Amino acid sequence: MIFVLTLMSVMFLLKLIISIFNYRYSINGVPSNVSHIYDEEKYHKWLSYYRDQMKFGLISSSFSFVLTILLLVFQVFGWFETISNQMSDSIYLQSLLFLGLYVLVTLVFDIPFEYYETFVVEERHGFNKTTKKTFWMDQFKGLLLTVVLGGAAVYGVHTLYIRFIDNIWAFVGFTWLAVSVVMMIIFMLNTKLFVRLFNKLTPLEDGELKDKIDSLADKLGFEIDKISIMDASRRSSKLNAFFSGLGRHRDVVLYDTLVDKMEDDQVLAVLGHELGHATHKDTTKMLTEQILMFLVFAVFIGLILQWSYLYTGFGISGIHFGFAIILFGILMEPLTMILQIPMNYISRVAEYRADKFGANAVSKEAMITALEVLARENFSNLNPHPLYVSLYYNHPTISQRIESINRL
Numbered sequence: 001m002i003f004v005l006t007l008m009s010v011m012f013l014l015k016l017i018i019s020i021f022n023y024r025y026s027i028n029g030v031p032s033n034v035s036h037i038y039d040e041e042k043y044h045k046w047l048s049y050y051r052d053q054m055k056f057g058l059i060s061s062s063f064s065f066v067l068t069i070l071l072l073v074f075q076v077f078g079w080f081e082t083i084s085n086q087m088s089d090s091i092y093l094q095s096l097l098f099l100g101l102y103v104l105v106t107l108v109f110d111i112p113f114e115y116y117e118t119f120v121v122e123e124r125h126g127f128n129k130t131t132k133k134t135f136w137m138d139q140f141k142g143l144l145l146t147v148v149l150g151g152a153a154v155y156g157v158h159t160l161y162i163r164f165i166d167n168i169w170a171f172v173g174f175t176w177l178a179v180s181v182v183m184m185i186i187f188m189l190n191t192k193l194f195v196r197l198f199n200k201l202t203p204l205e206d207g208e209l210k211d212k213i214d215s216l217a218d219k220l221g222f223e224i225d226k227i228s229i230m231d232a233s234r235r236s237s238k239l240n241a242f243f244s245g246l247g248r249h250r251d252v253v254l255y256d257t258l259v260d261k262m263e264d265d266q267v268l269a270v271l272g273h274e275l276g277h278a279t280h281k282d283t284t285k286m287l288t289e290q291i292l293m294f295l296v297f298a299v300f301i302g303l304i305l306q307w308s309y310l311y312t313g314f315g316i317s318g319i320h321f322g323f324a325i326i327l328f329g330i331l332m333e334p335l336t337m338i339l340q341i342p343m344n345y346i347s348r349v350a351e352y353r354a355d356k357f358g359a360n361a362v363s364k365e366a367m368i369t370a371l372e373v374l375a376r377e378n379f380s381n382l383n384p385h386p387l388y389v390s391l392y393y394n395h396p397t398i399s400q401r402i403e404s405i406n407r408l
Helices: 002-026 040-073 075-085 091-124 132-163 166-196 208-219 256-261 264-277 283-305 321-331 333-361 364-377 384-392 399-404
Strands: 200-203 223-230 241-245 249-255
Touching: 002 040, 002 256, 002 321, 002 333, 002 384, 040 075, 040 091, 040 364, 075 091, 075 321, 091 132, 091 208, 091 321, 132 166, 132 283, 132 321, 166 200, 166 249, 208 223, 208 264, 223 256, 241 264, 256 264, 256 364, 264 283, 264 333, 283 321, 283 333, 321 333, 333 364, 333 384, 333 399, 364 399
Parallel strands: 223 249
Antiparallel strands: 200 223, 241 249
């Protein structure tokens, strides 16, 4: 018990210190090559937004930390076990009910924070476009996905655990294989199913922009199956674009905010960047990295399911699959932070490469100005702390990306 609580406290303090370092570093000016992105008025607006985000993040993370500590110290999970055992004789359903109670408690406390972030913090700075109806529908859909997909995943892994309870390495191997297959299926269905659950996608109308996109894809040897506009402005004023699919056939999704706020050449540069990822098979590499990372997770959860002393100290009668999932999230946090450093580095290298591809496919000027528009409209931090970048950024900073493009 002491070990788990100490680990949680150390990780919370470490992340708090890193966030404070990042905040102090970020407000000490910006690199010269991006100093023009924000004029003085815009910079002060960004600073105000960043301060509000910082305060909100500290309050919400502190509350989440305290809530989890209280649940553990006062052995609330033991109470969850008793209730779930009384509600069903099935060990599988008991685990699902146990986790359902935990999700219910966290939702009760998390939703007010999400509501405040959306309708106070984001709205105060002009980003929020979400209506209350859309917010609550998103919450409902998200919960439904959690229950259906999360419940199925927990049931499947629990079934494997019971089947191979005397052979932990067989459990680890089959769990890793099963989850890897599910991850690939979800990846392929992302735009076709999951994105459409929350957003409306409409075909890009025939016109100059569509012709330019088709021409660019043809020049680069890609066949774009579909170009869609996503109604992102229904939720936020921020910009983005992405591709889906594998191989040479791609579906393009553009935020309507991106089309509205960028020139055609800038949109083409963003798409050229994404096609650079496709050319270098970065999406496939990323999926492979995630599958390999889950192998580490599978080994770790297999070990957690062997350490009975981790359970009894928190009021649980013994090894409990549902509580093992919660312990996994707590105990894996330090290892996840360490693993993210090389994974983020690899991702940042891929972003430099994709930027170069986009600049060569369209023009350096278009690629640079597109990045500047993205930074300005999304209120990007132009001067994050290098340690924060290493730990949390899977993209280089805007300054680093522009410097890299200028060296071409």
